[in-house]
Amino acid sequence: MHLIPRPLNVRQLEAFRAVMLTGSMTGGGRLLSISQPAVTRLIRELEAELKLTLFLREGTHIIPTREGKELYREVERHFVSTERIRESADAIREFNGGQLRVASILALSTSCIPRTVERFLRDYPSMAISIHSGASLDIIDLVVNGSVDIGFVAIPPGRNDLIHEDLPVSEAVCLVPRRHPLAAKHVIGPADLDGQDFIGLGQSSLMRLELNALFQLANSHPRVRVESLFSSTVARYVNSGIGIGLVDPLAVALADQNKVVVRKFVPTIRYGLSIVYPRRVERSPALRDFTNVFLAAFEEELAFTNERLNDTPTAA
Template identity: 35%
Template sequence: MNHRQLEVFNAVMISGSASRAAELLQVTQPAVSRAIADLEAAIGFSLFDRVRGRLVPTPEGQMFFSDVRSSFIGLDRLRTSAARIRDFGSGTIRIASLAAYGNTVVPRAIRMFRGQHPDIAITFQIALSAQVRDLVVNGNFSIGLAADEVNLTGVEHRVFSTGRASCVMPPGHPLAAKAVIRPADLDGVPFIALSAEDRARARFNTVLDAAGARPNVVVETPFAATVCALALEGIGVGLTQAVAAEGFLERGLVMRPFEPEVYFKTYLLFRPDTQKSILVKHLVAALMAARDQGPIRTAPSRSRSSACEKASVQRPATSRRTR
């Protein structure tokens, strides 16, 4: 049994006759009949019954064709993959991200990337920063976005964004009347905290300790978007940054800058000791553009409160960052 015999068998099955298969393969009809006979001899059973000069598939032939068809579909996929690798260096791309960017910047970047490469398959996973780092280091993902608490040993990295933190709270909260939130304002206030390993939380706690302020931590979560959701429900005040609040500000969430300034940092991670493909470079460019573009807002309110919130979240592109 050889590939040519299987190719002829596949052509007969999909075309319905030996003559059409011969036209499809650009060979003679006797060559088709000979290849089928050789294949039957090789596998030990009949693929067709000869009925009035026509080839009618036997039940065994139908069963065999199911597997042959699958193998040819696989070959077609391999050809497509080879063409993608030839043109772009890789046929697929895999990216993992921390939740805040995974719900905001990365989807925008994927939209931009697909405008340039609509046929490239993308795998996108949202995970905790430590998991993102492991996915990249183990070679499963080409690109990762992770917060600065991750161990950067053994992974190629660069700063993706650094930005100032703000406090979020529900509309009508007493602190919403303030233009800036200071440590003393948070003393004893129900507070939604980021996870203990979060570097921004550690920096925030250092500032609070220096001022002798102790918020009342009522919920702890690793996700900045969850901080926003809980704050909007009136659970307490939380610390986050603008990109994590996308979609929540439009629903009424109030955001105020915190002083003294506390900063978040996000790293772009790459697989170690590997040359970046063209696709990886293009996706990185899309991530940078999506970061700098920021959210597209519709019909913003011109009220004093909205103007104040807008002032607290609009910063230069290089300072956009969250958990």
């Protein structure tokens, strides 16, 4: 006969999460409004229950172990889900069940999503909307486990198990400081960037990997001055004149028109996004309306990028 494992003590998990968030037993106690010895006792009981060492203790300092960091990721997912249940209950009580839970990559969270929310709420003034911004893989997890109603992501290669709707495919574009000699060109290629100061996306970015392959084929070696995880940040560095950047088309909205020109990049690097939905969940009329409003906002964003591509070239 298999014994059913007893549930983990929620208070112990709360103490563990509080310590991870604050970096100390004392800080965890302040967060939970209990004493530091009480937090220490809860952590020790959790370690004994799980048969794991979650922290290394060096004098008055603690350092999370590898096991502790891995456990924290799972605990945080649990608490995020729990908090969403509480948010849903609040919405049911205050708005008679009218709530949408939306997750989006950062590229959309700074442009299309705010515009979509503003327009959507004109028709649904009593609706509560929860917005979560994050990485595509994390958002896909939230959609799959039903923590959100809709997600806007870049689907990784090989994920064929998702219910999704592809958005119109666009292309990466080149941002060039307006006073730079390359601003006089209509089209920029890998060879043009040889020896130029360059703001690069992080090495784990799919766009960066494709660009590196093109640089290698063209024997082009830009001087990478700054690396950033997000196109939006790259745009801001180009605004400051530090270098040229290759970004997704949504980041064009953050490029200062007085300081930066937008140029087509060839060979093209495709930029594709998708809307993902939970399986076996019927989409409400409100969710369908939200999607339609978003699609209109997304097309407006791409149209704005195309307009910037037609900026008059600046003479060198």
